Amino acid sequence: HVGGTSLFRRFLRHFWLEAHAGFTPFMLIDSPPGFGKSSLAWNFGRLLDHDFDFSRYLYDHERFMTALFRNPPMSVHAFDDATATRVLWGRDSTRGGQKEAVANILGHARNRKQILIIISQSGYQLDRILREDIRAVWVNLLSRDPISGEKTAELYYPKQVLLWSRHGGYLLGKPTIYRLAGRMTIPPTPENVMKQYEKVRAEGFGLSPETRVRISVIPDQRE
Secondary structure: OOOOOOHHHHHHHHHHHHHHOOOOOEEEEEOOOOOOHHHHHHHHHHHHOOOOOHHHEEOOHHHHHHHHHHOOOOOEEEEEHHHHHHHHOOOOOOOHHHHHHHHHHHHHHHHOOOEEEEEEOOHHHHHHHHHHHHOOEEEEEEEEOOOOOOEEEEEEEEEEOOOEOOOOOEOOOOOEEEEEEEEEEEOOOOHHHHHHHHHHHHHHOOOOHHHHHHHHOOOOOOO
């Protein structure tokens, strides 16, 4: 149901068709804090899946695994690295427990055609996992217009390549590199959606309303 001829619209149609055909259904949204990564996941989620809502923003491994089996194929989920992915896909991600958790997420999501949007503040920390295991489509958020709310992002697609050894012959395996597909403009997220998301995000962090109030009244000790 996504119309239009912009790169943003064409990309979403292509991504949905790839996921439906059984190709990797993973998307990485990467940018510094404050650019609106999580709200961008809302834009993608609502256009890819009409039933996408805030219950699909997942903040822990167990909840995500449950969602994979409860939701129908082609459902969209947003996984925020501010909590869960920092643990699962951090720099020491070679540890057995973390690798097993990643394998479970990727395997079940791909088998059940569940689309996963990974929200990251630093794609560099996920580099090895992204190249070796996930091979996600990379949306690099560049800017957000403070007045209109429109966002500008670069779109990169993964490409597996062969490496030639200086001793002659190709090295075993195909590492993944990312190639620029173009720059796209993304419509703003409605203001009422952002207000709802702030509450969902706080609950995902484990902050009750009382806790948020106490934090807000902590005096500034710098004086």
